[in-house]
Amino acid sequence: MRDVAIVAFAQSKHERRIEGYNEIEMMMPVVGELWERTGLSADTVGFTCSGSTDFLAGQAFSFVTILDAIGPWPPISESHVEMDGAWALYEAWVKLQMGEIDTALVYSYGKSSPGDLPKVLTTQLEPYSVAPLWPDAISVAGLQARALLDSGRATEADLAGVAVRNRAHAKDNPKAQLAGDYTVEEILAEPYLANPLRKHDCPPITDGAAAVILAAGDVARELNDRPAWIRGIDHRVEAHALGARDLTRSASTRLAGEKAGVGDAPVDFAELHAPFTHQELIVAEALGLGDDVTVNPSGGPLAANPVMAAGLIRLGEAAERLSRGEGDRAVAHATSGPCLQQNLVCVLEGEG
């Protein structure tokens, strides 16, 4: 295996609604920041891969127009996944493993404000017997949360505790949309949004964008004094039908974590793409993370959840923290699909 690292990460300030700017105008400054920091450009980077979905913009092939933000001239080597940017990073990582390129740009954006996001997400459900009933994303997550509570492995106070910690962590994240000091009691006193989920158990609706630069071997060392090396990366998928799996466990996260080598050495912190509080508990358990592991020091997707970019942001946040020397070994996780259907796990190590 070739040594590949995340050497740079940039993201927009995440907001409920980025007024007046279209997706290109939202993405361009983020990519521009990486060009400036690395000295790379569209025509010198080896490969470009993006992750997004047309369902957010309500425009077919909207991802093609976003290439205006990159400047693909002369023609570049480029690809797109209709998935979170974490999977675009995976594709770029595979490309780097093939040995023909040394650098890659991965970018991802989610402007959720044009549509009604909980309904837009309904369209990813099984199309014959579930989607026609139009359950919204919060209600579907509520079913999973209820199943977890009924299993006896978590309480509503545990869920509230996850929200309190993420809101507090987000105070140190200048890009976060939601941050603040709360108590479990305050949150439990609030009404249900979709029983047993309260507002604080749910991710905010976010407009935002993110990008990373990947580099291999010595090129990575030139671009960053302490690159965040990808020591293991794997992704696994489960059944689409919600009734066909145990919603209280994440078998795909567990398997991806094993393949990525999460348990091979101690973990200093983890960035988990668990948009709902109960999902963070399920993912942390599936990865075997102990109580000594700091989870979501950035505030996680509960602090900002630009759909299709929130997974890539977990990898980027973890890498930046390692590059700053705030830890040596981290786990980053991304999810896709309803109720943690598909999961990607990446083990990163900071080393000069």
Add this chain to the structure above:
Amino acid sequence: MSPIDLEQIPALADVEPVKSTKTPLRLDYEYTAGAASSRFLRAVKEKKLRGQRCPKCGKVYLPPRGACPTDGVPTTDEVELPHTGTVTTFCVVNVPFHGQQMEIPYVSANVLVDGADLPLFGLIQEMPAHDVRMGLRVEAVWKDDDELETSLENIKWWRPTGEPDADPSTYEGQM
């Protein structure tokens, strides 16, 4: 995988298989034109054609999208352009289709506005369809002032100016 033979399942022996389902899907979106397009559309409402120039390659985009698609940098300089241009390519529409609003035959064309590096799409009127040609010099015909909106439909069509045709070298890079 072979198809399931329902006749082999006694409880389903007399059941007509479901061969299709209809699942109506409707999602509403609030489109964000963006900063550059919004400025352009507001100018169009004032009967002005305002493009944006790329600071790197110098190309002028009309309509502007806020970015130079070849250089990937913001296009910040605004450029006011005249209401005249050149037909770079065109199509005589002779085939009726669903939703058609124009009487056939009519001519759709790409019009390169003078000073712009990106042609606009429009209609050519006030001349026989068979006389439309590449290099034809045209000018915009606007809606009445009280009908102007933030829409490129403010230009009803383009009509010939009567000038001599443009030299092909002035638009050869725009086809």
